[in-house]
Amino acid sequence: xxxxxxxxxxxxVPEGATVAFNCTYSNSASQSFFWYRxxxxxEPKLLxxxxxxxxxxxxxxxxxxxxxQYISLLIRDxxxxxxxxxxxxxxxxxxxxxxxxxxxxxxxx
Amino acid sequence: xxxxxxxxKFRVLKTGQSMTLLCAQDMNHEYMYWYRQDPxxxxxxxxxxxxxxTTAKGEVPDGYNVSRLKKQNFLLGLExxxxxxxxxxxxxxxxxxxxxxxTQYFGPGTRLTVL
Numbered sequence: 141x142x143x144x145x146x147x148x149x150x151x152x153v154p155e156g157a158t159v160a161f162n163c164t165y166s167n168s169a170s171q172s173f174f175w176y177r178x179x180x181x182x183e184p185k186l187l188x189x190x191x192x193x194x195x196x197x198x199x200x201x202x203x204x205x206x207x208x209q210y211i212s213l214l215i216r217d218x219x220x221x222x223x224x225x226x227x228x229x230x231x232x233x234x235x236x237x238x239x240x241x242x243x244x245x246x247x248x249x
Numbered sequence: 250x251x252x253x254x255x256x257x258k259f260r261v262l263k264t265g266q267s268m269t270l271l272c273a274q275d276m277n278h279e280y281m282y283w284y285r286q287d288p289x290x291x292x293x294x295x296x297x298x299x300x301x302x303t304t305a306k307g308e309v310p311d312g313y314n315v316s317r318l319k320k321q322n323f324l325l326g327l328e329x330x331x332x333x334x335x336x337x338x339x340x341x342x343x344x345x346x347x348x349x350x351x352t353q354y355f356g357p358g359t360r361l362t363v364l
Contacts, residue, residue: 172350176353182357183355183357184292184355185355235299235305236297236307237282242291
């Protein structure tokens with residue numbers, strides 16, 4: 141079983157919709173969690189960190205559920221520019237990041 | 250600041266040829282990483298470095314070597330290229346003050362095809 145699992149999608153949603161992605165991780169000792177965004181044929185870029193208490197950045201909300209070992213990303217009022225692949229990232233310890241395979245989002249007019 | 254740059258952007262090799270990918274960062278970051286990204290596989294760590302003169306193996310190190318002789322550069326070598334090494338290679342760096350939890354800054358990638 142891969143350490144970080146994501147539904148690959150694609151999620152097709154209309155502009156203005158709310159969409160949520162989940163990511164599950166297998167190591168209960170995982171310490172840090174992030175969401176990265178990757179546009180087609182581009183490099184990944186940090187979207188937001190995920191904190192235990194949950195955190196919000198504009199239209200984006202990230203949640204962590206340690207008991208069930210999953211993190212989530214909620215996007216409200218979707219924009220066409222939100223179309224991208226969203227990568228879940230988990231750090232267990234040390235120096236290495238574990239990336240999920242990504243969830244593809246397409247926002248349509 | 251240019252951030253993280255990678256050279257070359259594209260390359261086609263024949264099986265058995267060797268090449269070196271160069272990653273350079275101008276942010277004085279301590280940690281540097283090499284990943285490969287394949288369709289349906291996500292990003293996988295090849296090697297990483299936590300400081301000048303140090304390197305360590307990641308998840309998929311076989312067939313690759315690395316060197317970090319200068320803090321700003323991290324080189325990835327393919328000794329004898331194989332078709333299975335056809336991929337997009339990303340370099341990344343982090344400040345290192347908080348270990349791996351600092352933001353990773355990625356280069357634009359190198360698209361490598363091995364025939």
